[in-house]
Amino acid sequence: MTLQLDDATIKPSDWTTSITYQSKVTFRPTEADLRELAWKARERNHTLGLTGMLLYDRGRFFQTLEGSPVGLKTLWDSISKDPRHCDIEILSEHIIPARLFGAWDMLSVHGDVARDSDIRRAEAGHELTRLVPALIDLVLHGDDIGMNQTIASLAEKGWDGDAILTHLIEPTARALGDAWLSDDCSEFDLTIGLSMLQLAGHAVRSTPVPGKLRQSRYSILLATAPGEPHTLGTSLLADLFTDAGWQVDMVFPDSNQALANQLAAQQPDAVDIGLSEALPREHTLAKLRQTVERSRFAAPDHLTVVSVGGRLFADAAATAENVGADHARKTVAGTSIQLAELIKLKRQQHGPG
Ligand SMILES: Cc1cc2nc3c(=O)[nH]c(=O)nc-3n(C[C@H](O)[C@H](O)[C@H](O)COP(=O)(O)O)c2cc1C
Structure with missing residues (x-):
């Protein structure tokens, strides 16, 4: 497969193009192989002014690259001929108003990597x-x-x-x-x-101690990521935050707009946006980034700490930074304590807002 960015279609140099593809590996990589690939890629991408991310999961690569059309075309000429992968399938290729990734990240996910994380x-x-x-x-x-x-x-x-x-x-x-x-x-x-x-x-939720019940005066909106049908993490969090005395609301939005509307109406101290706890959902990373960004602007004058969670974060395949969130939970346990700390910290930095 070839990238449809031939010379005739190259856009003005200040435009940013993005390409996302998946492919199959032609060998069984070790962690050292992936590290070396990422290390070399980081250096060359920096030179070409490209950003993005690369995921490896059980024999498949999934990569998003963004930058000038010329830089992308140069790199694509190399990647598309690289014998380390095959069956390259371009999932999307378009001009974007702004970069989604501030830096280059290599994220190696579990699977048949010779040495697990x-x-x-x-x-x-x-x-x-x-x-x-x-x-x-x-x-x-x-x-x-x-x-x-x-x-x-x-x-x-x-x-x-x-x-x-x-x-x-x-x-x-x-x-x-x-x-x-x-x-x-x-x-x-x-x-x-x-x-x-x-x-x-x-x-297994702990029996709430009556005196401790309203120990926190914080509020949280627990949301599944728009379109995410798996609700396990969000519902486990509902128990934990309720037990910790938070005011808890839940929402299962079908769009970023629906979530933003809820946030604008409620103006909670924190919002948690959950992906599936069962499936890696690596292809939703860019979408989640947009959800986080949209959530931040839902109530511009109100400070809401944004947390994300799901298997993608539990596996350490992605970080809060990758999606522009303040916090990413690796497990539901302890999230209420971590978010309370973050709210306190942010208020000290920005004032109550
Ligand atoms: C799945 C996959 C993703 C890659 N991503 C990048 C990348 O983002 N940047 C990069 O410089 N090389 C990347 N490479 C390596 C390139 O294919 C190529 O080996 C490298 O850019 C050197 O180019 P050259 O062989 O034309 O000199 C990737 C290779 C594979 C298999």
Whole structure:
């Protein structure tokens, strides 16, 4: 496939063009291979004035590049001939009013990279995470009684709700996403499984201590990213923030405008925008960036801390910076504490607003 930016169509030099494509690797890269690729790419992109991001996930590359048409064409001549990948499919190619990426980032996602990331290894080694296969089995058999018993027995053994969420329920959601991606379960199984995990997460919430109930005077709008059908993270957060005494509202918007309207009307202290906890959703990164930007301008005179979450961030494949947010959660646990700190900090910096 060739990029349709031949000389005749090259735009004026001050225009910014963006291209997004996916491709398949022709070899099994190690982390060192990906690091080297990124390191060299960063240097050349800087010289060519290009920004963007590159994701690697289980044998596939996904890349967005942006910059002048001339710079992009020069690089594309190299990338399109690179023998390290094949089946290049251009997903979008257009002129953009402003760059989405301030810098060049290489983000290597888990998968068949010869050496998994430190985060994955640490996670896999956790005692609770070793129960993921058993929980997946219960989920795929629709055995909610078995699941409740498993969760209850963990609580009896002294595991607290945060640990169960971080090291068992969220990793199980990701494993379920993997099962769906590799065709080991149906979309129906995935949807039912996520609802079962939502209920299990609800069951592990800590019993609120009456005196502590209104310990926070902050408010938060919990939103799924526009168009995101998976609500596990958002609904687990609703329990956690309510227990921490926040005023909580939830919204499942179908557009950035709908979310902005809600933010303008409510003017909360924080908003959390959640992607799927089960699926990586790497292709939605640029879209999420627009959602975050739109959310910031919803109520220009009001300071709202913007948090994002979902598997993309739990896997460390993306950061808050990549999407222009103030905070990205790797797990739902502890988010209320982190956001309260951020609100305090921002108010000190900017005044109450
Ligand atoms: C998936 C993929 C993405 C790449 N992205 C970039 C990039 O953003 N910037 C870059 O300079 N090289 C990138 N490369 C490497 C280029 O294909 C090429 O090897 C490098 O730019 C050197 O160009 P040359 O071989 O024409 O000298 C990428 C390679 C692959 C396989």
